[in-house]
Amino acid sequence: MSTSISTSTSTSTPTSNITSTANATQAKSEFAVELIDLRKSFGKTEIIRGSSLQVRPGERVAIIGPNGAGKSTLFNLISGRLNPTSGEIFMNGQRIDGMKPFEISRMGLARSFQVSNLFTRLSVFENIRCAVLWSLGYRYSFWKFLADLTDANDRADEVLKMIKLDRKRDVLAMNLTYAEQRALEIGITIAGGADVILLDEPTAGMSLSETTRFIQLIREITVGKTLLTVEHDMGVVFGLADKIAVLVYGEVIAFDVPDAVRANPKVQEAYLGSVLADENQAAGH
Numbered sequence: 298m299s300t301s302i303s304t305s306t307s308t309s310t311p312t313s314n315i316t317s318t319a320n321a322t323q324a325k326s327e328f329a330v331e332l333i334d335l336r337k338s339f340g341k342t343e344i345i346r347g348s349s350l351q352v353r354p355g356e357r358v359a360i361i362g363p364n365g366a367g368k369s370t371l372f373n374l375i376s377g378r379l380n381p382t383s384g385e386i387f388m389n390g391q392r393i394d395g396m397k398p399f400e401i402s403r404m405g406l407a408r409s410f411q412v413s414n415l416f417t418r419l420s421v422f423e424n425i426r427c428a429v430l431w432s433l434g435y436r437y438s439f440w441k442f443l444a445d446l447t448d449a450n451d452r453a454d455e456v457l458k459m460i461k462l463d464r465k466r467d468v469l470a471m472n473l474t475y476a477e478q479r480a481l482e483i484g485i486t487i488a489g490g491a492d493v494i495l496l497d498e499p500t501a502g503m504s505l506s507e508t509t510r511f512i513q514l515i516r517e518i519t520v521g522k523t524l525l526t527v528e529h530d531m532g533v534v535f536g537l538a539d540k541i542a543v544l545v546y547g548e549v550i551a552f553d554v555p556d557a558v559r560a561n562p563k564v565q566e567a568y569l570g571s572v573l574a575d576e577n578q579a580a581g582h
């Protein structure tokens with residue numbers, strides 16, 4: 298029913314709704330990300346069917362659920378790649394549904410994709426620096442750009458250390474190992490200094506030992522930031538997440554601390570029961 302709010306009237310004024318306007322500067326929302334009764338249909342098929350979620354600043358939230366449940370779609374809605382059919386999305390108290398992806402990104406949200414988006418023929422350093430420069434925006438004069446370039450170089454080196462690729466600084470991205478490429482992608486994602494980070498299956502395709510190291514890396518670089526991550530590996534989920542959201546057929550059927558989610562009969566029935574059984578079987582139990 299409702300259409301997305303328009304941002305076309307002004308380029309500089311943040312979009313606001315009636316309730317948040319009065320308090321926009323004084324009271325920051327208690328939630329870094331808030332979804333209210335979000336819905337998204339493709340054609341006649343409703344894929345996101347009334348999802349609500351409240352993520353506090355600094356929380357690490359894992360989103361789990363069967364294939365096709367709508368996890369990536371949810372990320373596309375939050376990051377502005379898709380507009381919801383109805384419902385509301387807030388980031389730090391500001392309504393963002395209807396905004397353009399770059400506007401949401403400028404507000405401090407960064408996301409990674411399930412598919413790789415590296416510049417394979419650029420060096421590790423250059424990949425990060427592109428991301429830093431991009432985050433600074435294009436609307437700069439040449440002189441400002443040169444000044445920013447020094448800052449961008451420093452920031453790029455800082456990010457390289459964080460993702461532990463400083464020793465691979467001048468290697469072409471195509472010559473990195475798979476796990477290093479995924480680390481570089483995380484570096485690109487966080488390069489702009491976003492404080493809300495969405496990672497879509499960051500450990501997909503990794504071996505167990507790579508996954509373990511990678512999760513430690515994610516833990517380190519997201520300290521003090523809000524993290525939403527889609528993850529299949531239940532070991533990873535239970536080790537990393539402060540809270541778990543279980544998405545089944547476009548609905549959040551549970552959102553709680555890991556132990557509570559594990560014990561939730563609804564979750565057992567809809568998803569976890571079969572996943573844990575599969576894992577036990579794979580482990581030979």
Ligand SMILES: Nc1ncnc2c1ncn2[C@@H]1O[C@H](COP(=O)(O)OP(=O)(O)O)[C@@H](O)[C@H]1O
Nearest residue numbers: 339340344362363364365366367368369370371
């Ligand atoms: N752009 C799109 N157009 C039509 N259907 C889509 C589109 N994106 C996703 N879907 C459908 O929405 C459902 C959920 O997809 P997705 O969000 O990728 O699930 P998940 O990430 O949980 O595996 C799937 O059935 C998928 O085919």
Ligand SMILES: [Mg+2]
Nearest residue numbers: 368369370411
């Ligand atoms: Mg997906």
